[in-house]
Amino acid sequence: xxxxxxxxxxxxxxxxxxxxxxxxxxxxxxxxxxxxxxxxxxxxxxxxxxxxxxxxxxxxxxxxxxxxxxxxxxxxxxxxxxxxxxxxxxxxxxxxxxxxxxxxxxxxxxxxxxxxxxxxxxxxxxxxxxxxxxxxxxxxxxxxxxxxxxxxxxxxxxxxxxxxxxxxxxxxxxxxxxxxxxxxxxxxxxxxxxxxxxx
Numbered sequence: 001x002x003x004x005x006x007x008x009x010x011x012x013x014x015x016x017x018x019x020x021x022x023x024x025x026x027x028x029x030x031x032x033x034x035x036x037x038x039x040x041x042x043x044x045x046x047x048x049x050x051x052x053x054x055x056x057x058x059x060x061x062x063x064x065x066x067x068x069x070x071x072x073x074x075x076x077x078x079x080x081x082x083x084x085x086x087x088x089x090x091x092x093x094x095x096x097x098x099x100x101x102x103x104x105x106x107x108x109x110x111x112x113x114x115x116x117x118x119x120x121x122x123x124x125x126x127x128x129x130x131x132x133x134x135x136x137x138x139x140x141x142x143x144x145x146x147x148x149x150x151x152x153x154x155x156x157x158x159x160x161x162x163x164x165x166x167x168x169x170x171x172x173x174x175x176x177x178x179x180x181x182x183x184x185x186x187x188x189x190x191x192x193x194x195x196x197x198x199x
Contacts, residue, residue, distance in 0.1 A: 020129050020130060020131075020132050021131065021132030021151075022053075022130075022131040022132060022140045022142075022148045022151050023148060023151075024148050024149070024150070024151050024187045024188050025147065025148065025187075026147065026148055027146055027147060027148075028043060028051070028131075028140070028142040028146050028147065028148050029043075029130040029131060030042070030043045030044060031043050031126065031127045031130055033120045033121075033122060033126065033127050034120070034121055035118040035119055035120055035121065036102040036105040036106055036109070036118075036119045036120075036121050037102075037106075037118075038102075039118065041087070041118060041120065043142075043146065044146075046085045047144075047146060048144050049083065049084070049085045049144060050079075050083070050084045050085070050141065050142065050143060050144055050175060050178050050179070051084070051085045051086075051087065051141070051142040052079060052084060052085070052086045052087065052139060052140070052141050052142075052171065052175070053087050053089050053127070053131060053133070053139065053140045053142075054072075054086065054087065054088050054089060054116070054137055054138075054139050054154075055089055055091065055128060055133040055134075055135065055136045055137055055138040055139070055191075055193075055196055056088045056089060056090045056119075056136055056137070057090065057092060057098055057136040057194060057196070057197065058108060058112070059097075059098040059194075060136040060193055060194035061160035061194075062135075062136065062137065062158065062159075062160055062192060062193035062194060063136040063137050063193060063194070064160075065159070065160050065161055065162070065164065066137060066154065066164050067112050067114075069163055069164055069165070070113075071163070071164040071165050072114075072137075072154075072164075073112070073113050073114060073115050074165075075169065075171065075172055076114065076115035076116050077115040078172070079172075079175055080115060080116070080117055082175070082179055084175055084179075085117045086115075086116040086117045087116060087117060087118055087119075087120050088114060088116040088118070088119045088120065089120045089122050089127055089128055089131075089133065090105065090119065090120065090121060090122055090123070091122040091123070091125045091127065091128030091129075091133060091196050091197070091198060092123060092196075092197045093123060093125065093197055093198055093199045094123050095199070096197045096199075098197055099123065099197075102121055105119055105121065125196075125198045125199075128196055128198065129198065132151075133191075133196055134191055134195065134196060135191045135192060135193035135194060135195060135196060136193045136194050136196060137153075137154050137191070137193055138152070138153070138191035138193065138196070139151075139152070139153070139154050139171050139191075141171060141174045141175065141178070141184075143178050144178070149174055149177075149178060149184045149187065150170060150171065150174035150184055150186070150187055150188070151187070151188050152170060152188050152189030152190060152191050153170060153189045153190060153191045153192050154169060154170065154171050155167035155168055155169045155170060155171075156168045156170070156189075158192035158193070170186050170189055173185060173186060174186070174187075
């Protein structure tokens with residue numbers, strides 16, 4: 001039995017098939033999820049649009065710094081003004097102290113002037129796990145054809161203080177490339193931040 005399992009795992013690695021992960025160059029995992037206003041979103045609803053998924057937890061100092069400085073909201077606003085669909089994905093398990101109910105999340109959005117298209121309540125972890133979101137922030141960019149174009153860190157500055165605007169922002173670059181009809185230059189990096197609190 002061990003030998004058979006080893007063979008299956010080796011085959012999956014060879015074929016570049018990863019369970020529960022958004023693989024660059026492959027179709028983005030489909031999902032159906034509700035936002036904090038009760039609206040249902042499906043990946044397929046946004047065919048022909050660039051989509052960004054952002055793993056979110058404001059209790060994480062890495063994530064908080066991007067919001068405290070206003071850099072993340074600026075990036076969200078810039079992207080959505082270009083027609084990009086931006087999902088904030090909160091995958092914190094309801095039993096975790098950082099969990100926010102939809103009502104609490106609405107206040108958080110208002111207080112922090114979050115400019116995402118929608119704030120997904122992913123407390124069951126389905127979206128986060130399907131995309132392999134590991135840290136906050138961890139971002140995935142999906143192109144207009146539903147193919148994963150970028151997966152990884154928001155930028156090259158894994159710090160909890162200072163100005164994120166001085167960093168090289170991989171997510172903005174990926175969107176700029178896609179909007180210009182060009183190949184994404186940096187397709188994958190290692191995400192940094194706090195672990196996603198699935199349970």
